[in-house]
Amino acid sequence: MTTGKFIRTIFFIEMLKGMAFTLKTFFFTPPVTRRYPKKVRVYSQPGFRGLHALAKNEEGKMKCVGCGLCGAYCPSQCIYIYTTEGEDHNKVVDRYEIETPRCIYCGFCVEACPFGAITLSEHYEYSTYSRDSLYMTKENLLDNWDKYFAGEKGKRYFKDFWRPKSEDFNGYENQAMFNKVKIKGKE
């Protein structure tokens, strides 16, 4: 054992160095983490996949026709759609339900939707104390559209990132057969 090492051991020099570092970082440097409920980080990445919403058209009606492609695509099978025949023999979506605790936020439902009816909003703060409130019903999902996609914001975000196929289609009554062809005279 050399003299220098002996002195360092006797006087706890190494430990003091460590303590000094701790003292410096703990007391005099600001924390990396945020105090979440009080301070909220603002995300601006487009395409963040958060809470689901059901889109409404210009008239304020639900865009979904209940084709069930989202439910067919969904890898965790958490989308339930129940339709019946309406009064004038049209298809009516009675229930559209998403079991959000089981959702993996892959966004396949959004890609599958031929009408751009189901979307994932940027909202992610919806943890609660009850499981029931995480079970999204049709009414909840439509409310989400008003809450998180109100005005221009939703439209832009939705189009920029997802570019839904409904852009190419014009409602199922006069859908173009395939993307490239437009109906003559309508142009």
Added chain:
Amino acid sequence: MVELTIDGKKVSVEDGITILKAAQMNGIKIPNMCYDKRLRPYGACRLCVVEAEKQPRLLASCSTPVAPGMVILTDTPKLRKVRQTVLELMLIHHPLDCPICDKAGECDLQDVAYEYGKPEGRFIRHRKAMPPDVRGPLVELTANRCILCGKCVRICSEHQGRGALGLIGRGFPTVVQPAFGEILECDYCGQCIDICPTGALLSKPFKFQARAWFLEEKDTICPFCGCGCTLTLGTREGNVLRSRGKEDNGRSEGNLCGRGRFGFDYIYSDNRLKTPLIRKNGAFVQATWDEALMHISDSLKYIINSYGKDSVGAIGSHRCTNEDNFMLRKFMVSVIGSHNMDSSAAFGYSKVQKALDMAFGLKTHSINMKSPLGKDVIFILESDISITHPVFGLNILQAKREGSQLIVADSRDTKLTRHSSNYLKMRQGTSVALLNGMMKIILDKGLFNREIVSKTQGFTEFETSLAEYTPGKVSKMTGISEEELVSTAETIAKAKNRMISLTVSATENTKGMDTVLAASNLVILLGEDIDALQIPAEYANTYGTYKMGIRPDAGKTDVKDIFDMLYETNSLNALYIMGEDPVSTFPYNSKIMRTLKSLELLVVQDIALTETAKLAHVVLPASSWAEKDGTFVNAEGIEQKIHRIVDAPGQSLPDWQILRNLSLSMGKEIAIRNIEGVSEEIKKTIREDQKTSDKRVFNTVSYSAGEEPDMEYPLSLVTRDVLQHSGSMSTRSKALDLVVSEAFLEINEDDARKFGISDNSHVKITSRRGTIYLKAKVTDTVQPGTVFTSMHFPHGRVNALTYPSENGAAGTDAVKIESVKG
């Protein structure tokens, strides 16, 4: 055999078949849209085109027969391009409304377009903009989606023999429609729904109920008639949503009738029983299983102690599985110690059985669904098989199409008479006279092998008994002209091979045991085997019920049969009815009700609160056919499994389980824990049937009329089945009730005028036994002097008029009718 090469594979197939069939038989797939193996080649879609070597043109494989040495290519770039163009042309008119079309996910057009379709179209489209035709009760027509393959039109006219649909118009505006664009009124078999390659024809009850990919499909056996077709039930989250037939699946090979396709929803009827009910002070009180079973076992013990074992009887059911019926037998024999058991088969299958035992010495009689095919002559005797056994009826129609001669003797116009080669218009209930008359002609003309047949037991008596049935006399009895009688008898006798078919059931009153005996005589006279006689058991498990020993002759000889149990007051003190509704299905219900009311204990175990259950002291809730495992035996004698598909409502239990529990509460340990245990017991106890026998006996039968019309009761009432219903169970189905929901009286135009009855007016019908009120339907399909109605509907109470015929003769009823004013 023809040798040819398909896609480099050397195959050898029968001569005369098409290239498409040859390819399919060898596992090579050729896309097609308008081909179905049940139909004649049509060649409408042009998707099945193939290339043949040394042939400049492409061949439509569905309609080109194979030739020796052909070299066929089914998938080349050229063919893909052609198919692409064909699809492009098809899709010009097809709306892309897949998101709201119920066919999506199992649509042939979708599948083919996915495989061969082009990502873009070159043509300006003219979409049809016809609103869907939603007027019919069960089938919806959407002309916009139609690709005009003509499959629906062809299956309706070629296969079903109905011809309700047609291709109307020419060129682009062609649509599939009923005549004159009216509401589709047909058999409602729904075969067109299954066969449509797009979503142009859809089932209305299933409309928008679920997408194809959300459905879980399970196979089970149809609970209605004796054909034993396989239904593919589509369920979602424990609810049965639809039923369909899959090609080549089961005994029916994918064919279904309206009952099988739409009638399954009787399990969701509103009055399903959910808890046991005990009658206290005249009203039903809900009870627990323990209470109900204790109540029954206490009462039964008391009755056995005071009146003896033979004062207890039981009625089994064709609606229940073999396991259920076997447990009922076990309960009766080993727990109660009584052999008083019978079922509805007493009015049908038992009669057939007794007759065939007398004539051929066989204890069971099974049919073969394929037997009409290849027969020279098919003779149908006063039965509408295409209504009682629709899928067996399809085979008869197919045989007719393939060249068999179809002779139908009937008292009213039916589908079979419309398709017949000879239609003998006879008086109702005179089949025995007709058969005897025909046999007399055969005997007189020596059209049989006298050397062999005359050695048969009973031949001399038989020959002398026929002496009075001269053509002239028979012609008067039956209303068929002498020439027709002679020519028919000759045709049947001279044919190379023949099939004689009829049905006997509780719902028909024109045939009895005598009819079967006379038909057996004819078969024996012509030197045929019993295979020539095809009498199907009427319901899904009539055969099985009989086989499981729910019949009076199974144990001892001095047992009480259904006629003693239900029509003789004071013959029993306790009656256990499982899954049967005598008050609304058996004849002469006022007498039955009197008997049932006189009982000290009536236990009814059923799925719903039936008319009989309303008279019971204890009602036990049972599971329906879709809610339990088990086996059914169809009319062919083939045992088929049914599966538990949905959960039973409330506290209801499978019938065998109720009986097991009841045995336990009676203090008798039955070592059966599960359904497999019951099956093993059955295997141990029930012997397999003997199918052939050398016994041949002539039984002398003489024609005796039931009730002849007279001055007071001038009309003859004939009861028959309605196509949409089978027994009284199907009347609980909402879908089937959309088509026929109430009993009606069919009456000839002349009679209607005579009695002052107009179409749809109410009529009072009186027989010697009762009076009922029905709606009248004036028609020309029935003969003057007869009125027709059906027994299915509990509220119609048609069985108040009829009576059970015990002695084997036909039980036609004389009635009078009055118009009801106001």
